[in-house]
Amino acid sequence: MNESTAAPVMNFASLGLAAEVLAGIRDAGFTQCTPIQSRTLPIALTGADVAGQAQTGTGKTAAFLVALYQTLLTRAPLPGHASTSIRALIVAPTRELAVQIHHDAETLGRHTGLRHAVVYGGIDYDKQRRTLEAGIDVLIGTPGRLIDYYKQHVFDLKHTQTLVLDEADRMFDLGFIADIRYLLRRLPPPQRRQSMLFSATLSYRVLELAYEHMNNPELVRIEPDKKTVAGVRQIMYYPAMEEKIPLLIGLLRQNEARRTMIFVNTKRMAERLEATLRANDFHAQALSGDVPQAKRLRFLRDFHNGDLAVLIATDVASRGLHIPEVSHVFNFDLPQDAADYVHRIGRTARAGAQGDAISFACEEYAVGLPDIEQYIGHKIPSAPITPDMLATGLTAAQPGPERRRPPRRGQTHSAQRSGAARPPSRRAGGKPRRSR
DNA sequence: AAAAAAC
CATH class of the missing domain: 3.40.50.300 (P-loop containing nucleotide triphosphate hydrolases)
Known part of the structure; x- marks a missing residue:
């Protein structure tokens, strides 16, 4: 080549x-x-x-x-x-x-x-x-x-x-x-x-x-050693698991950010975070592969037009999408893949604009941080979390009706292939199990 | 490891 x-x-x-x-x-x-x-x-x-x-x-x-x-x-x-x-x-x-x-x-x-x-x-x-x-x-x-x-x-x-x-x-x-x-x-x-x-x-x-x-x-x-654009201010926080939501909401409140994307690593987390933010008066919608396509398009259009302030998303929205005036990108979950970090924070500061990329490294996903920093070629500056940054008096998300989830594909296949023990229709006893 | 992607 x-x-x-x-x-x-x-x-x-x-x-x-x-x-x-x-x-x-x-x-x-x-x-x-x-x-x-x-x-x-x-x-x-x-x-x-x-x-x-x-x-x-x-x-x-x-x-x-x-x-x-x-x-x-x-x-x-x-x-x-x-x-x-x-x-x-x-x-x-x-x-x-x-x-x-x-x-x-x-x-x-x-x-x-x-x-x-x-x-x-x-x-x-x-x-x-x-x-x-x-x-x-x-x-x-x-x-x-x-x-x-x-x-x-x-x-x-x-x-x-x-x-x-x-x-x-x-x-x-x-x-x-x-x-x-x-x-x-x-x-x-x-x-x-x-x-x-x-x-x-x-x-x-x-x-x-x-x-x-x-x-x-x-x-x-083009500048292969500079994977991220100069217009993005990157910062890393190290919250404990239970601090993630208070920190996110605290930062959202103090930022008065108009257009914010919050990335999470799973569809389930997108759903949970949406419920939590909505319970605390944020105009937020979650975008993931679980969301019906018509809604996906509507949420993105609303976000684009400024009718939606906060878009929570899985990596379905990490690549290529051009939304002008995204002021903040949060990595509520640190991505597992270094390239995904680059794409996610690339939703802000496009075409010469400025933007903030705020990432949370907590125990669950912090293992990927060295990879990310090596990939982008520099350390991501971190900042301490002070008590005043954490939102208090938060409303818990309404549990809402238990949503039925299709079984994960891998499990289905292996169950079928091995003729697994689990009966096809009804689980033996008790209420439906919610994983994790 | 999860996510995405057809019906």
Whole structure:
């Protein structure tokens, strides 16, 4: 893999782009390229493969979208192109990110005459299908729903000219890799298409995995030793378990933060924290994979519009989402994965803005802290917790109706496979057990 | 280790 080192600062007008693409760039309000755009566009516009790493909020999405539109406008569809053929495929790891990319694509591609669609699970099955059946050039989606429609021959990938994997390192994670390989195997071979990979955290391990699906890609890394942006003020507290909630609420009250994201490590914790914050008069909603899709989209839209002050989230919201004016990001639970720390705090201080990232390291997850600090290349400054910071007189969350949870997948499978002892329907005695 | 991702 070649690694690009030149660092010219480009202007969009100097890239020789088609008028239709420039018009979209103008609509989006862009004139000067960001570093990642300056370095990847000259490569990508030749049709070459590129893997791009740059800090959160520095314009990676526009980099691949501009390249993609220019390619589609200036290169003819591949021979045999049919009405069901997709010319460009963009895959993202979460539904909300797919929606956001689609939104950006509609702006940047508005004048190209190309047809866009986004497909993702949990909503609008027949509607999305009908959109695809009408004929689409640029298809954005999450793996599951894409494969679902693909298997039903709603579209084909035989003539796809451009592939983009956004948050590429995530897409090569264990949970996604099988689906990604499924899609990649159905595209033209690497030599006959353009492949682009982007993320703020591209490890060489991931690049190695990706390499077999790419054609002599150029690697572009912007300040690879500086994983986090300068505009984020990072701070670490070391609360005891029972201090976490009083500390969080104390800080929320004193911050008068208008737009705050609070990350937790589990769906259950998202739910519990939502109940606790609401019981204490915060306008908060929890976003996780357990939340119905329509609500997920509504919470995010409300948060975006400023109608929701506090968004509690699992890592479903840690990557790619661009919400202007997020003032504070809390890691109520320290993430287990160092890259996730970078992505989470990257929800604030985007596009040159400032923001605060406040993390709690307590016994449960503090073991991951050395990894995180090594990964970002510096210690995270810590501050002592003084009694006045802890909120008092808090209301306990209403327990509410016991919510029925589907059994965890792993347990189900192993139970089935081993023909396990537990009777299928009713547990032997007593009330339903709530784990932990 | 959890989370995400199809019906």
